[in-house]
Amino acid sequence: MAAIVQAQVEKPFTSSRNKMGCVKDLAESTSIPSKYNYFNTQNQEDGIDEVIADEQIPIIDFSLLNSGIPDQRAKVIQDLGKACQDWGFFMLINHGVPESLMERMLAVCQDFFNQTEEVKLKCAEEHVLAPIRYGTSFNPSVDKVFFWRDFLRVWVHPQFFSPPKPADFSEIAMEYSQRTRQVVRELLKGISESLGLEECYIEKAMEFDSCFQILVANLYPPCPQPELAMGFPPHSDLGLLTLLIQNQNGLQVNHNGKWVNVHASPNTILVNTADHLERLSNGKYKSVLHRAIVNNKTTRISLVETHGPCPDKVVTPVAELVENETYPAVYPGMTYKEEMFSRLSNRLAGKSHLDPVQT
Numbered sequence: 621m622a623a624i625v626q627a628q629v630e631k632p633f634t635s636s637r638n639k640m641g642c643v644k645d646l647a648e649s650t651s652i653p654s655k656y657n658y659f660n661t662q663n664q665e666d667g668i669d670e671v672i673a674d675e676q677i678p679i680i681d682f683s684l685l686n687s688g689i690p691d692q693r694a695k696v697i698q699d700l701g702k703a704c705q706d707w708g709f710f711m712l713i714n715h716g717v718p719e720s721l722m723e724r725m726l727a728v729c730q731d732f733f734n735q736t737e738e739v740k741l742k743c744a745e746e747h748v749l750a751p752i753r754y755g756t757s758f759n760p761s762v763d764k765v766f767f768w769r770d771f772l773r774v775w776v777h778p779q780f781f782s783p784p785k786p787a788d789f790s791e792i793a794m795e796y797s798q799r800t801r802q803v804v805r806e807l808l809k810g811i812s813e814s815l816g817l818e819e820c821y822i823e824k825a826m827e828f829d830s831c832f833q834i835l836v837a838n839l840y841p842p843c844p845q846p847e848l849a850m851g852f853p854p855h856s857d858l859g860l861l862t863l864l865i866q867n868q869n870g871l872q873v874n875h876n877g878k879w880v881n882v883h884a885s886p887n888t889i890l891v892n893t894a895d896h897l898e899r900l901s902n903g904k905y906k907s908v909l910h911r912a913i914v915n916n917k918t919t920r921i922s923l924v925e926t927h928g929p930c931p932d933k934v935v936t937p938v939a940e941l942v943e944n945e946t947y948p949a950v951y952p953g954m955t956y957k958e959e960m961f962s963r964l965s966n967r968l969a970g971k972s973h974l975d976p977v978q979t
């Protein structure tokens with residue numbers, strides 16, 4: 621079992637950690653400070669004019685992957701490939717992660733945010749790659765406009781970390797992260813097969829036993845002017861697959877140039893194909909833009925898990941999938957952890973970091 625490492629409880633405050641300005645404290649105000657005004661004239665690049673459509677994102681029944689009936693497995697692998705190719709997003713049902721565990725995980729994240737600012741600030745590390753990090757917006761030191769979001773980011777694999785409080789956080793997060801890692805391992809087998817590769821190809825090539833798994837709890841408190849603010853701006857995720865659970869809707873996925881509202885049903889896990897799977901598959905599977913909008917009534921919590929390759933891995937396209945010059949197999953020779961550092965240190969900018977190096 622992975623060692624449990626907790627943040628030091630008695631860490632002294634430095635002056636920059638005294639006050640963070642979390643959005644939770646702004647929820648009672650009647651208007652938003654101007655630095656949260658996302659939809660001003662300079663920030664319309666994600667196309668507020670685009671139609672918001674209600675389309676059904678694909679549903680994948682996880683239990684059929686291991687039902688022992690070859691025809692069912694073949695069919696669900698085909699559906700999985702199609703979902704990764706056409707949408708880059710799907711809803712996973714019958715995944716085997718107990719609903720009560722999902723509920724406890726969301727509740728303990730809410731408990732974390734409900735603590736006093738003094739307690740939470742003990743986890744407010746400045747280094748973007750701190751294994752336990754409480755923060756606000758995306759990266760306030762470089763963000764042009766602030767996002768209506770507080771977050772807690774925790775590394776859970778290969779080494780497991782946990783904030784010291786709430787006391788039950790580590791036990792619940794440990795169980796949740798182990799169960800979901802197993803789900804991802806099985807999904808990656810199906811995805812490998814859907815690409816015409818051997819079942820364990822991705823698992824072995826990405827050294828999945830040492831995978832870099834990060835848990836991010838996003839808190840979106842009620843916003844007095846939701847039409848002006850943004851919870852999480854358009855971006856794609858680093859890693860192979862992202863898993864998302866939430867207490868209510870608010871996620872929008874870009875599909876064929878339109879923002880689609882994701883209506884998730886209870887006990888469903890939303891899964892998306894992330895940047896390194898797009899790269900690995902040589903562009904066949906899509907890592908699509910998505911964003912989180914806010915509302916003025918209730919607090920939304922989403923729990924996002926990024927499942928990446930081993931932190932030291934340099935990810936390039938699978939040779940068997942590189943057929944022609946249209947998607948050159950040349951990428952920056954950074955390890956996954958270096959890419960993570962680069963992504964978290966800069967402003968979020970859609971998915972520009974995925975661009976192949978020009979030769």
Ligand SMILES: O=C(O)CCC(=O)C(=O)O
Nearest residue numbers: 838852870871912922924
């Ligand atoms: O809260 C959401 O729905 C989206 C969050 C997200 O995309 C992320 O944390 O990467």
Ligand SMILES: [Fe+2]
Nearest residue numbers: 855856857910
């Ligand atoms: Fe995301």
